[in-house]
Amino acid sequence: MRATEEDVLVLLGDVIFSENCVSTMLHNVTKNVFNIYGRKYASSITGGKWGELFALYIPQHFKESFSSAVNAVEQLYTTKEINRFSGWEVISYIYSNKSLEDLKRVFNNRLYPDNFIEIDDETEDFDYPEDYDNYLNLLKND
Numbered sequence: 247m248r249a250t251e252e253d254v255l256v257l258l259g260d261v262i263f264s265e266n267c268v269s270t271m272l273h274n275v276t277k278n279v280f281n282i283y284g285r286k287y288a289s290s291i292t293g294g295k296w297g298e299l300f301a302l303y304i305p306q307h308f309k310e311s312f313s314s315a316v317n318a319v320e321q322l323y324t325t326k327e328i329n330r331f332s333g334w335e336v337i338s339y340i341y342s343n344k345s346l347e348d349l350k351r352v353f354n355n356r357l358y359p360d361n362f363i364e365i366d367d368e369t370e371d372f373d374y375p376e377d378y379d380n381y382l383n384l385l386k387n388d
Contacts, residue, residue: 252306253278258333260372261300262381267369271301274363280308282337282362289366293380298371299333315339322349 255275257263267283274281281303288295304312319339323331327346341359342348372378 252309254304254309256302256304258300258371261298262368262370262372263300264365264368266367267300267365270363270365271303275303278305278307279361280304280312280340282359283365284362285366285369286358286362286364289370291367292370292384294370294377299337300365300369300371302333311340312336318344322346 253275255271271281271283274283282299283301283303284297284299285294286297288297302312315336319328319331319335322328323335328335328350339349342351368384370377370381372381
């Protein structure tokens with residue numbers, strides 16, 4: 247299958263993308279399945295301390311499911327049933343059985359479904375000023 251004009255590739259705004267990462271994303275959108283691009287754990291390359299989300303590919307046929315998951319997680323956050331509202335929580339919601347207990351278990355244990363595409367290269371997410379400073383130091387040392 248081919249990507250369509252109605253498909254969406256969401257690039258997270260606090261990320262610097264390597265050429266390899268962009269190539270990996272573009273190669274995988276042709277499969278027409280919901281994909282998650284990120285890093286599961288700390289990076290051996292950038293020194294990033296934890297897993298990160300870089301981008302999501304949402305094919306046309308999955309848009310409604312994704313939107314419903316975002317709305318459900320927003321509601322859980324608004325009612326203070328969960329204490330974060332981020333991409334990890336939305337993904338966890340999609341892959342849980344939707345009960346609050348299972349959802350919290352999934353949040354805490356982070357599931358990595360088959361459509362999680364691991365990228366551990368120079369791509370990095372900047373959550374804090376020190377993340378950016380560390381990245382600049384990495385570039386100086388290359």
